[in-house]
Amino acid sequence: MAENLDEMTVQVITPDGIVYNHHGLFVLARTTGGEMGILPHMISTIAALAIDELKIRRPEDKKGKVDYVAVNGGIIEVSHNVVTIIADSAERERDIxxxxxxxxxxxxxxxxxxxxxxxxxxxxxxxxxxxxxxxxxxxxxxxx
CATH class of the missing domain: 1.20.5 (Single alpha-helices involved in coiled-coils or other helix-helix interfaces)
Known part of the structure; x- marks a missing residue:
């Protein structure tokens, strides 16, 4: 779990293992029902993901750097300041x-x-x- 109260842990997991595991300040995901913005301390939520990019703003660079992950569907769960994405496949921008x-x-x-x-x-x-x-x-x- 994220140690700083203004941060959350963001994990992207596929059958091949963990693709992404860092702290984040903000996450933007596209669900099958539309876009979902996630901030620290959000209420518990679960939703189906669409094929789209996942955007994660990292705390070590508050000037706007964002990590991107290509997610091919799956589910997103937000619980206790942890955002968990479980997808059939996902890739960070640097690994594509x-x-x-x-x-x-x-x-x-x-x-x-x-x-x-x-x-x-x-x-x-x-x-x-x-x-x-x-x-x-x-x-x-x-x-x-």
Whole structure:
């Protein structure tokens, strides 16, 4: 738990392990119901996350530096000054392989066109999710 009363602990956890574990002053996350801003001492909350970037303002740099994490859905829980994000996958901006994300974007765009031409609605939906994830990773990597 964060030691300073103006801070909270922020953790992002995936099946591969902990992706992010630091103190934060503010967290901005996109849930399936809209954006959620989190400050220290927020009431206990749980929500489903959308595919989007997670923004965390760190206490050691109060001048506006923000850490970004590409989160591909999952859940967010706020409890006792700890923000826990559990996601199938997540990557910090510094860990994103942009060329791999670009290839995934091209592949997803191709899959969408093919599935639309063959009138395969389920495959279109899956490819659109893949495209959204690739674009999210590319956008988060641009913050570096």
């Amino acid at each position: 392989d942009v060329s791999r994300a670009e290839r995934a974007k091209i592949r997803a765009e191709r899959d969408i066109e093919k599935a639309k031409a063959e009138h395969k609605v389920d495959e279109v939906s899956r490819a659109e999710v893949s495209l959204h994830r690739a674009l999210n990773r590319i956008n988060v990597a641009k913050h570096l």
